[in-house]
Amino acid sequence: QVQLVESGGGLVRPGGSLRLSCAASGLTFSDYYMAWIRQAPGKGLEWLSYIRGDGRHTAYADSVKGRFTISRDNANNLLYLQLSSLRAEDTAMYYCVTGDQVRQPDYWGQGTLVTVSS
Amino acid sequence: DVVVTQSPLSLPVTLGQPASISCRSSQGLVYSDGSTFLNWFQQRPGQSPRRLIYKISNRDSGVPDRFSGSGSGTDFTLKISRVEAEDVGVYYCMQGTHWPFTFGPGTKVEIK
Numbered sequence: 001q002v003q004l005v006e007s008g009g010g011l012v013r014p015g016g017s018l019r020l021s022c023a024a025s026g027l028t029f030s031d032y033y034m035a036w037i038r039q040a041p042g043k044g045l046e047w048l049s050y051i052r053g054d055g056r057h058t059a060y061a062d063s064v065k066g067r068f069t070i071s072r073d074n075a076n077n078l079l080y081l082q083l084s085s086l087r088a089e090d091t092a093m094y095y096c097v098t099g100d101q102v103r104q105p106d107y108w109g110q111g112t113l114v115t116v117s118s
Numbered sequence: 119d120v121v122v123t124q125s126p127l128s129l130p131v132t133l134g135q136p137a138s139i140s141c142r143s144s145q146g147l148v149y150s151d152g153s154t155f156l157n158w159f160q161q162r163p164g165q166s167p168r169r170l171i172y173k174i175s176n177r178d179s180g181v182p183d184r185f186s187g188s189g190s191g192t193d194f195t196l197k198i199s200r201v202e203a204e205d206v207g208v209y210y211c212m213q214g215t216h217w218p219f220t221f222g223p224g225t226k227v228e229i230k
Contacts, residue, residue, distance in 0.1 A: 045159075045167065045210055045221040061218040095166060103155040103214030104172040111166055 002026040002107045004096045009112030016086050020112055022079040022096030030054065030074040033102035036081045038092040039111075046092075049081065050102050086116045120145050120213050124222035130230045137198040139225045141211035146191055148215070155214030158187055158196045161224075162207040170209075171196065203229060 008020040022034070035050035049060045049070040058070050069082040079096055093113050097105035121144040131137045147154045158171040169178050171187035174194060184199040198205055208224040 044224050045212070047219045047221075059217055099169075101155075101214070103149075103219065104157045104169065106169045106172070106178060108166040108168070 002098070004098065004107055004109035006094065006096050006109045006112035009094065009114045011115045011117065012086055013118050014087060014116055016116070017082070017084040018086065018114060020081040020083065020094055020096075020114070022081075022109055024077045024079065024096075024098070027098070029072075029077040032098045034070075034072060034079045034096065034098050035102050035105065036068075036070060036079075037095045037097055037105075037108075038090075039095070040089070040092045043092075048094075051079070083114065086114075088116050090114060091116045119218055120147075120216045120220050122211060122213055122220050122222040124209075124211060124225050127223060127225055129225055129227045131198075131201045131227060132230045133203065134200050137201050137205075137227060139196045139209055139211075139227075141189070141194040141196070141222055143192045143194075143213050145216060147213050153215075154190070155219075156187075156189065156194050157212045157214060158185075159210045159212060159221075160205075160207050161210065162204075165207075167210065198227075201227070201229070 003025045005023045012018050030053050036048040039045050051058045051070045055072050067085045071080045093111040095111045096109040099106040123142050125140045156174050159167040160170050161167040170181050175187040186197050188195050208226050210224045211222045
Protein backbone atom coordinates (compact mmCIF):
# COMPACT_ATOMS: atom_id res chain seq x y z
CA GLN A 1 0.00 0.00 0.00
CA VAL A 2 1.03 3.62 -0.40
CA GLN A 3 3.28 4.95 2.33
CA LEU A 4 4.56 8.49 2.74
CA VAL A 5 7.24 9.20 5.33
CA GLU A 6 8.30 12.77 6.02
CA SER A 7 11.55 13.81 7.63
CA GLY A 8 13.75 16.85 8.08
CA GLY A 9 11.72 18.87 10.56
CA GLY A 10 13.23 20.47 13.64
CA LEU A 11 13.95 23.69 15.46
CA VAL A 12 15.23 26.56 13.33
CA ARG A 13 15.79 30.24 14.04
CA PRO A 14 13.78 32.97 12.32
CA GLY A 15 15.29 33.69 8.94
CA GLY A 16 16.77 30.23 8.74
CA SER A 17 16.29 27.41 6.25
CA LEU A 18 15.32 23.77 6.32
CA ARG A 19 14.71 21.03 3.78
CA LEU A 20 11.89 18.60 4.29
CA SER A 21 11.82 15.22 2.58
CA CYS A 22 9.05 12.75 1.88
CA ALA A 23 9.88 9.17 0.95
CA ALA A 24 7.13 7.51 -1.03
CA SER A 25 6.55 3.81 -1.58
CA GLY A 26 3.80 1.58 -2.93
CA LEU A 27 3.10 3.70 -6.00
CA THR A 28 4.63 4.55 -9.36
CA PHE A 29 5.97 7.81 -8.01
CA SER A 30 6.46 9.66 -11.27
CA ASP A 31 2.79 9.13 -12.18
CA TYR A 32 1.55 11.14 -9.21
CA TYR A 33 1.21 14.77 -8.39
CA MET A 34 2.58 15.37 -4.90
CA ALA A 35 1.84 18.16 -2.47
CA TRP A 36 2.62 19.68 0.92
CA ILE A 37 0.00 20.75 3.45
CA ARG A 38 0.74 22.18 6.88
CA GLN A 39 -1.06 22.53 10.19
CA ALA A 40 -0.02 25.04 12.83
CA PRO A 41 -0.32 23.74 16.41
CA GLY A 42 -3.98 23.53 17.37
CA LYS A 43 -5.02 25.12 14.08
CA GLY A 44 -6.49 24.15 10.74
CA LEU A 45 -4.99 22.85 7.51
CA GLU A 46 -3.28 24.95 4.84
CA TRP A 47 -2.29 23.93 1.32
CA LEU A 48 1.22 25.06 0.46
CA SER A 49 2.34 23.67 -2.86
CA TYR A 50 2.02 20.89 -5.39
CA ILE A 51 4.19 19.47 -8.14
CA ARG A 52 3.32 17.47 -11.23
CA GLY A 53 4.64 13.96 -11.71
CA ASP A 54 7.34 14.98 -14.18
CA GLY A 55 8.36 17.91 -11.96
CA ARG A 56 7.71 20.48 -14.69
CA HIS A 57 4.72 22.21 -13.14
CA THR A 58 4.47 23.61 -9.66
CA ALA A 59 2.11 25.88 -7.76
CA TYR A 60 2.43 27.74 -4.48
CA ALA A 61 0.17 29.44 -1.99
CA ASP A 62 0.85 33.16 -1.66
CA SER A 63 1.91 32.69 1.96
CA VAL A 64 5.00 30.73 0.88
CA LYS A 65 5.64 31.87 -2.69
CA GLY A 66 9.23 33.01 -3.08
CA ARG A 67 10.28 31.43 0.22
CA PHE A 68 9.48 27.73 -0.24
CA THR A 69 10.48 25.52 -3.18
CA ILE A 70 8.94 22.15 -3.99
CA SER A 71 10.91 19.58 -5.97
CA ARG A 72 11.11 15.85 -6.52
CA ASP A 73 13.57 13.08 -7.32
CA ASN A 74 11.66 10.49 -9.33
CA ALA A 75 14.62 8.13 -9.49
CA ASN A 76 14.52 7.76 -5.69
CA ASN A 77 10.81 8.36 -4.99
CA LEU A 78 11.50 11.48 -2.98
CA LEU A 79 9.58 14.72 -2.60
CA TYR A 80 11.20 17.80 -1.11
CA LEU A 81 10.18 21.14 0.30
CA GLN A 82 12.94 23.70 0.74
CA LEU A 83 11.95 26.23 3.37
CA SER A 84 13.80 29.54 3.59
CA SER A 85 13.36 32.94 5.27
CA LEU A 86 11.43 31.13 7.96
CA ARG A 87 9.11 33.00 10.27
CA ALA A 88 7.49 32.13 13.58
CA GLU A 89 4.18 31.68 11.75
CA ASP A 90 5.72 28.86 9.69
CA THR A 91 5.77 26.72 12.83
CA ALA A 92 3.60 23.73 11.95
CA MET A 93 3.33 20.06 11.19
CA TYR A 94 4.12 19.59 7.52
CA TYR A 95 2.33 16.78 5.70
CA CYS A 96 3.25 15.17 2.39
CA VAL A 97 0.13 14.12 0.47
CA THR A 98 -0.87 12.49 -2.79
CA GLY A 99 -3.72 10.63 -4.41
CA ASP A 100 -5.33 9.64 -7.65
CA GLN A 101 -5.90 13.36 -8.05
CA VAL A 102 -4.02 15.91 -5.98
CA ARG A 103 -7.28 17.83 -5.71
CA GLN A 104 -8.61 15.12 -3.41
CA PRO A 105 -5.60 13.70 -1.57
CA ASP A 106 -6.23 10.30 -0.04
CA TYR A 107 -2.72 9.46 1.15
CA TRP A 108 -1.09 11.43 3.95
CA GLY A 109 2.17 11.00 5.74
CA GLN A 110 2.50 11.21 9.51
CA GLY A 111 3.98 14.69 9.26
CA THR A 112 7.21 16.34 10.31
CA LEU A 113 7.23 19.20 12.82
CA VAL A 114 8.95 22.46 12.04
CA THR A 115 9.43 24.92 14.89
CA VAL A 116 10.69 28.41 14.13
CA SER A 117 11.89 30.12 17.28
CA SER A 118 14.84 32.03 18.60
CA ASP B 119 -8.95 32.69 -2.62
CA VAL B 120 -12.06 30.59 -2.12
CA VAL B 121 -13.21 30.90 1.46
CA VAL B 122 -14.67 27.74 2.97
CA THR B 123 -16.78 28.04 6.08
CA GLN B 124 -18.19 25.33 8.31
CA SER B 125 -20.90 25.20 10.93
CA PRO B 126 -21.07 24.43 13.67
CA LEU B 127 -17.45 24.66 14.80
CA SER B 128 -18.20 22.52 17.83
CA LEU B 129 -20.68 19.65 17.83
CA PRO B 130 -21.43 17.72 21.03
CA VAL B 131 -23.39 14.59 20.13
CA THR B 132 -24.98 11.77 22.09
CA LEU B 133 -23.80 8.30 21.12
CA GLY B 134 -26.14 6.74 18.61
CA GLN B 135 -27.62 10.07 17.57
CA PRO B 136 -27.18 11.71 14.15
CA ALA B 137 -24.84 14.60 13.41
CA SER B 138 -24.66 17.04 10.54
CA ILE B 139 -21.94 19.46 9.47
CA SER B 140 -22.49 22.23 6.96
CA CYS B 141 -19.81 23.49 4.58
CA ARG B 142 -20.12 26.54 2.35
CA SER B 143 -17.77 27.94 -0.25
CA SER B 144 -17.49 31.54 -1.43
CA GLN B 145 -17.51 30.40 -5.07
CA GLY B 146 -19.01 27.54 -7.00
CA LEU B 147 -16.84 24.43 -7.06
CA VAL B 148 -17.58 22.91 -10.45
CA TYR B 149 -14.30 22.26 -12.24
CA SER B 150 -13.84 22.54 -16.01
CA ASP B 151 -14.29 18.78 -16.40
CA GLY B 152 -17.67 18.93 -14.64
CA SER B 153 -16.41 17.47 -11.37
CA THR B 154 -16.97 19.16 -8.04
CA PHE B 155 -13.89 18.73 -5.88
CA LEU B 156 -15.42 18.96 -2.44
CA ASN B 157 -13.85 16.57 0.03
CA TRP B 158 -14.36 15.71 3.68
CA PHE B 159 -11.57 14.69 6.04
CA GLN B 160 -11.57 13.32 9.57
CA GLN B 161 -8.70 14.04 11.93
CA ARG B 162 -8.70 11.99 15.09
CA PRO B 163 -6.66 13.29 18.03
CA GLY B 164 -2.95 12.89 17.40
CA GLN B 165 -3.41 11.52 13.88
CA SER B 166 -3.00 12.74 10.32
CA PRO B 167 -6.16 13.66 8.47
CA ARG B 168 -7.96 10.86 6.68
CA ARG B 169 -10.16 11.35 3.64
CA LEU B 170 -13.75 10.18 4.16
CA ILE B 171 -15.62 11.58 1.17
CA TYR B 172 -14.51 12.91 -2.22
CA LYS B 173 -16.40 14.71 -4.98
CA ILE B 174 -19.25 15.61 -2.64
CA SER B 175 -20.65 12.17 -1.96
CA ASN B 176 -18.21 9.37 -2.78
CA ARG B 177 -17.29 7.45 0.33
CA ASP B 178 -13.76 6.12 0.59
CA SER B 179 -13.04 2.43 0.95
CA GLY B 180 -13.26 1.36 4.58
CA VAL B 181 -15.34 4.35 5.63
CA PRO B 182 -18.46 3.21 7.47
CA ASP B 183 -21.70 3.76 5.61
CA ARG B 184 -23.01 5.88 8.47
CA PHE B 185 -21.01 8.70 6.84
CA SER B 186 -22.59 10.41 3.85
CA GLY B 187 -21.97 13.56 1.88
CA SER B 188 -24.32 15.67 -0.17
CA GLY B 189 -24.75 19.10 -1.68
CA SER B 190 -24.10 21.13 -4.78
CA GLY B 191 -23.00 24.56 -5.90
CA THR B 192 -21.71 26.24 -2.78
CA ASP B 193 -23.54 24.32 -0.05
CA PHE B 194 -22.47 20.90 1.17
CA THR B 195 -23.21 18.63 4.11
CA LEU B 196 -21.56 15.75 5.91
CA LYS B 197 -23.91 13.55 7.89
CA ILE B 198 -23.21 10.84 10.41
CA SER B 199 -26.33 8.75 10.83
CA ARG B 200 -25.45 7.35 14.27
CA VAL B 201 -22.40 8.71 16.03
CA GLU B 202 -20.01 6.21 17.55
CA ALA B 203 -17.19 6.82 20.02
CA GLU B 204 -14.55 6.39 17.29
CA ASP B 205 -16.03 9.35 15.38
CA VAL B 206 -14.62 11.84 17.87
CA GLY B 207 -12.29 14.26 16.14
CA VAL B 208 -12.20 17.28 13.86
CA TYR B 209 -13.89 17.21 10.48
CA TYR B 210 -12.70 19.41 7.64
CA CYS B 211 -14.25 20.12 4.29
CA MET B 212 -11.86 21.08 1.53
CA GLN B 213 -12.28 22.48 -1.96
CA GLY B 214 -9.90 21.22 -4.63
CA THR B 215 -11.35 23.12 -7.57
CA HIS B 216 -9.68 26.55 -7.34
CA TRP B 217 -6.01 27.03 -6.48
CA PRO B 218 -5.03 27.58 -3.77
CA PHE B 219 -7.11 24.71 -2.51
CA THR B 220 -8.61 25.59 0.84
CA PHE B 221 -9.97 23.90 3.92
CA GLY B 222 -12.76 24.96 6.19
CA PRO B 223 -11.86 25.79 9.80
CA GLY B 224 -12.92 22.37 11.06
CA THR B 225 -15.78 21.08 13.18
CA LYS B 226 -14.90 19.40 16.45
CA VAL B 227 -17.16 16.45 17.17
CA GLU B 228 -17.27 15.27 20.75
CA ILE B 229 -19.46 12.97 22.77
CA LYS B 230 -21.84 14.54 25.26
